[in-house]
Amino acid sequence: MRAARLHGPRDLRVETVPDPVPGPDEVLLRPLYTGLCGSDLHVWHGGAGAADGAPMVLGHEFSAEVVSVGPAAGDVRPGTLVTVEPMWTCGGCAPCRRGDYHLCRAMQWHGLSARTGALADRTVVRASMVHVLPEGVDARQGALVEPIAVAHHAVARANLTPGGSALVIGAGPIGVACALDLLARGVRRIVVSEPSPVRRVAAARAFAAVGAPDVLVLDPGADDVPDAVRALTAGEGTDAVLDAAGVQAAFTLALAAVRPGGRVVTVAVYLEPVSFHPLTTFLGEVDLVASCGYRDDFPAVLDLVRDGRFPLTDLVRTVPLEAVGDAFAELEAGTALKVLVQL
Ligand SMILES: [Zn+2]
Ligand SMILES: [Zn+2]
Known part of the structure; x- marks a missing residue:
């Protein structure tokens, strides 16, 4: 599959890499639209990255189609359109235990600090990170749910x-x-x-x-x-x-x-x-x-988006994955308001 991997500061390459394989409580997704934001730009500049220094796949704001589902991943069905709360939390630290999972002490952001992300033809997340898009919310809107949250x-x-x-x-x-x-x-x-x-x-x-x-x-x-x-x-x-x-x-x-x-x-x-x-x-x-990120905000945001409260898709420019490098340059120059990469 194709994936946009960051090898170092400003060194983002679209490469062919092996497809990821979902674990028992995980789902394999086919990203449809992946948004770029200031956090991506920060990582792109070399401000952060995967802890082990390996090339990382960027992309944390996205909509996707479910491709396959692990045996312990619940009732998400293949073919469903979803958006993703891109946080790998530990579930065991004090903030996680009291429900403040967005403040997890061992947090890895999918596409920002975890090695894997959604600027790729396939990506894997925990089933619990997935939110099904309601009727009336399309894949482009689905990719905007994360920043709206x-x-x-x-x-x-x-x-x-x-x-x-x-x-x-x-x-x-x-x-x-x-x-x-x-x-x-x-x-x-x-x-x-x-x-x-x-x-x-x-x-x-x-x-x-x-x-x-x-x-x-x-x-x-x-x-x-x-x-x-x-x-x-x-x-x-x-x-x-x-x-x-x-x-x-x-x-x-x-x-x-x-x-x-x-x-x-x-x-x-x-x-x-x-x-x-x-x-x-x-x-x-x-x-x-x-205010850092979100916690239990996605369901309410999906309702608001469905009700037309966030008419943002007109402000968005869509580019193919091959143009992702140019898109980062545009973001840096401040000439683009919001860019979605269409996978
Ligand atoms: Zn973002
Ligand atoms: Zn935690």
């Missing part, structure tokens, strides 16, 4: 109630999905801050598609975002800020825009440390909260 989990961590207000920093796929998730929860007063004009236009299209053209999409380079936030919230600041950008300017903006008693949720992967004066959070008793 990241956003869904982050918005849950923001503790908002219908009628609340939020600032979303960054209108990449996670930021846009955060805003769409807020809308699905009845939060209508939303400001989105994004420096890239391409991303601002794409975000505005997605909000219009769910009947929310009034979401304010601003350019932090030209607009006074904290001012706009105060205007929207009677001078208070927003109940929550979702930071999907992960840079110092975003962190500073978050603290300038959140209301006293509000909450800042970081869902971005920061590459550099930030500095801030703790008095900024102390005086307003602001909660700083992190």
